[in-house]
Amino acid sequence: MTDIRKQLLAAFEAEHREHLDAIRSALDHAGRGEIDLTDVFRRAHSLKGAARAVDLPAVEEVAHQLEAVFWQVLEGEQSLDEPTIVTVRRNLDTIEDLVADLLKPQASQAPVQPAPVSATAPREPEPPLPKPDAAAETGGSAYLRVSAEQMEELSTSMHQLLTVLQANESLDDDLRQIELDSRGLRRSWDRLHEQMNASGVAPQEGFSLTRRIASSFAPRLRDFDQDLKGLLRRISALTRERRQSSWSIEQAARQIRDNIDRVSLVSAETVFGGFGQMVREIARKAGRDVDLRSIGLDIQADRQVLQALKDPVMHLLRNAVSHGAEPPEERIAKGKPERAEVTLELASRGGRLVISIRDDGRGPDLARIEQTAIERGLLQPRAPAHPPPMMDQLLGLVFTPGFSTAGEVDRLSGRGMGLSVVAEAARKLQGSVLLRPRYPHGTEVLLNVPFTAARQPLLLVEVEGRMLGLPAHAVERLLRLRTETLESVEGRPAARIEIGGQDIIVPVVALAALTGSPNAPLPIEAGHVKAVLVRHGSRTCALAVNAFHDVRTMLVSDVQAIGLNDMVSGTVLMEDEMPALVLSPDRLIEHWTRNEGRLAAGGLGLTGWAQEEERQARTILVVDDSITTRTLEKSILEAQGYEVILSVDGLDALHRLRSGEALIDLVIADVEMPRMDGFSLLQAIKADSRLSALPVILMTSRADPEDVRRGLDLGASAYITKQKFDQRELLATIGQVL
Incomplete structure (x- = not known):
């Protein structure tokens, strides 16, 4: 038995016990009506998938039958009466016996047959279990169950130690x-x-x-x-x-x-896996037909992050049904499919977790948002001839506490809480949230948060003698602007900057003016202004500072001080044991937008959203465990106009490809990598019907003719050796393949 097989079986042993214990515990409370059928169904489904992953068809079959029964109970097609519970318990015992037989085989033990759970067509005999390797008894990896709180304490202690070392x-x-x-x-x-x-x-x-x-x-x-x-x-x-x-x-x-x-890290499936059934259930009660698509739930993130986002994501899904899903007759009249579609997608972008909740419904009602904002005093009434506020201004208002456009307070519309709970959760995680329309119809909410809740890469800047931190993910670039190149827009300084091929007039604002010194002038040194270009959605702003320091990955604590405004998202401890404030870039831009409403409405700092349909640049996935090689290839390819995504090994690359987080046009992979090498990655791509047409170039130091022949036989489009690496050859090969 291979080492990976042993590890998988050991992991499955721990996982299947957790699912069996949870289902049995739920059945104990079924008589009092306290059973969570959605959770039980999800656990049966997860158990089936885990059994398939470790190639245990007998266990998979029993789990499949359990899943079918729980689904029928959820749909009201079958009752969870005492005979059904007895049969379910018997099949839980069967699964336990099957796994025990595999891990601790006995010479004379016959394969255990599961009991049928319903009176449907007769089932074929179970295939015999594979003969287990004797090494499974002693050679498998050991798993220890540790409480989440202990892991969080251990993680926090480790991050504090690194801070001390730093x-x-x-x-x-x-x-x-x-x-x-x-x-x-x-x-x-x-x-x-x-x-x-x-x-x-x-x-x-x-x-x-x-x-x-x-x-x-x-x-x-x-x-x-x-x-x-x-x-x-x-x-x-x-x-x-x-x-x-x-x-x-x-x-x-x-x-x-x-x-x-x-x-x-835990799989997002463990936290978000039950949302599909929840959405369909509340949609049915509202008389709407909704299909929820879940993408990327196999992505892993810090359990704290996922738990903190559970309620906000659930709220966004309710909103997608409440505000987005039209009645079937209305959808048919608009030429849409009768069934509405809501999508929950998780992806890794720029080293952060991006969660998208989108629908194909009505889209944001800008007029209703403006009217609600006027009623709440967030906007002043405008004359009929006066142009409406900019779209990003209006959409930013929906995250104001208590803001809700729901016509009535009910379970579907989230009890009128509004989206402030979502914004607050993102802020506490040093993340951001953005609402925008989809084209040709629908709405999308994007949550951008770190994978882990503790340590964050920060750009440290100095403002009026204070040290402040800005999350590095929001920093577009650092600027050193000559004062004579600054322009004046209605008496406010601005700079002309090229962003994404567009020539944009960007406001230049003293960061001190946004953080407590309203009349602070631009800090000027030797005829230059140092500024940090930050972006939130389609709005860009240059924040002028006194000095840049460095970028550090630091332990960010939640805000404890009283009286700090909502632009502060956390604190970090510096070397002199003095705290420094971590600022929220999106709140800084929103603060500027609110206070410079006339300039914001004029489009200052506004860039256009790129439509997915307008995507022209080809995207290349570079897979290499060497950071030097990855960086080199990335710089070469980006200089030629390609979009580049990086993966550290074959397994990471395969997860990215299967998650669908980006449209990949080509894969360039090393061969010798940990966890999954290039040959195995190539095999997995060609064996997957969704990925088999994707071209793959192997670029490696292994120049033996046998390796070259093996790579080409497995389906590689080209094989390039690093010993004679020539970037012109690489670019020419890419041009031929694409």
């Missing part, structure tokens, strides 16, 4: 400076010694006393000279050892952090 980096700089000072002292002593020798041999009479004094101190001077040399050697050795030790400790700590983070 703070100690200043000690290395201090030690290095001591070494430099010691070397400078040594050079000064050598020059002084030479001068003393020169004066000691002078022939003049006046120097005879100096010679006698020098000769009497000569032994002490030699001892001092030797001591100084020895001290310098020890300082140099200590500096080298400290540098090597710091590097080793940091690498070990990072490895532990990565391991802890991987253990803390």
Whole structure:
């Protein structure tokens, strides 16, 4: 039995016990009407999928029958009466016996037959279980069940340790400076010694006393000279050892952090898996026919992040049904399919988790939003001839606390809470939320959050003597603008910047003016303004600061201070143990939009949304475990106008391809990679009917003719060796393949 097979079986053993225990516990409460049928159905479905993944057809068949029964109960086609419960329990026992038979085989044990759970057509005999490898008894990986709270405490402690180690980096700089000072002292002593020798041999009479004094101190001077040399050697050795030790400790700590983070990750299926049934159920009660598509639920993220987003995503799905799904007759009159479609999609983009909830319904009612905003005092009534506010301004208002356009408060419309709960959840995770229309019809809400709740990459900037952090994902670029190039728009500074091929007039706003100093001027140094270009949706703004510092991955804590406005999303602890505020870029832009309404309405800083239908650039997935190679290939391809997505190994690439998070036109893969090599990735792509037509170029250091032939036989479109790498050859090959 292979190592991966052992690991899969060990994981399945832990998972199947969890599902069996949960179903049995639910059945214990069925008599009191307290059973959560949706959760029970999901667990039977997950058990079936897990059995299929480890190639246990007998277990898969029994789980499938359980899933069918629970579905019939959910649909009202069958009651969960006592005979059904007894039969279900018997089949749960059967699954347990089948798995036990595999993991702890007995020589004389016959295959266990599951009991039928309904009086349908007779079922064929179960296929015999595969003969287990004896190594499964002793060679399989061991799994330990640990509470989520303990994992969170362990993760937090690890991140705090890394913060302390990062703070100690200043000690290395201090030690290095001591070494430099010691070397400078040594050079000064050598020059002084030479001068003393020169004066000691002078022939003049006046120097005879100096010679006698020098000769009497000569032994002490030699001892001092030797001591100084020895001290310098020890300082140099200590500096080298400290540098090597710091590097080793940091690498070990990072490895532990990565391991802890991987253990803390769970599949989104565990949190969002039951939403499909929930949406269909509430839609049926409202007399609407809705089909929920779930994409990318196999993606993994921090359990804390997924749990924090569970209620907001559920609220957004309710809104998609309440505000988006028209009655069937209305959809038919508009030429739409009778059944409405709502899509929940999770994807990894730019190292962050992006959740899209979209529908094909009516789309945002801008007039209703404006009217509600006027009624709540968020907007002033306008004259009939006055143009309406910009669309992004109106759509941003829906996240205001208490804002709701629902005509009535009911279960479907989310009890009139509005979308502020969604915005608040995203803010606490140092993320953002964006609502926009879909074309030709429908609405989309995008949640952009980190995969882990603790550590975040931050750009540290200085503003009026304060250190502030901006999430790195929202920073488009850093700017150094000459003051003479700044333009004036209605008395406000702006800069002309090329963004995505468009020439955009972007407002230049002192960050201090948005964070407590309303009249703060632009900080100017040597005729230049330093600014951070940030973007939220289609709105872009340049935030002027006094100084840039560095980009660090830091432990971000929730806001504890009283009196801070909603632009502050968290705090971090600096080396001097002083806290620095982490700002929310989308709230900063929204604050500017609200306070400069006239300029915002004029389109200042506004860029157009790119339609998916207008996609022209080809997208290439680069798969390589070497960060150097990935970076090199990315720079070459982007310079030629290609869009590039990176994966660290074959398994990561396969997840990205199957998730559908992006339309991939070509895969360039290394061969020698951990977890899944290039040959295995190629085989998996060609074996998947949805991906088989995707061209793959293997680019590797393995230049043996057998390897080349194997790659081409497996279906590679080309095979390029790194030893004779020529970027012109790579680009020419890509041109031929595409």
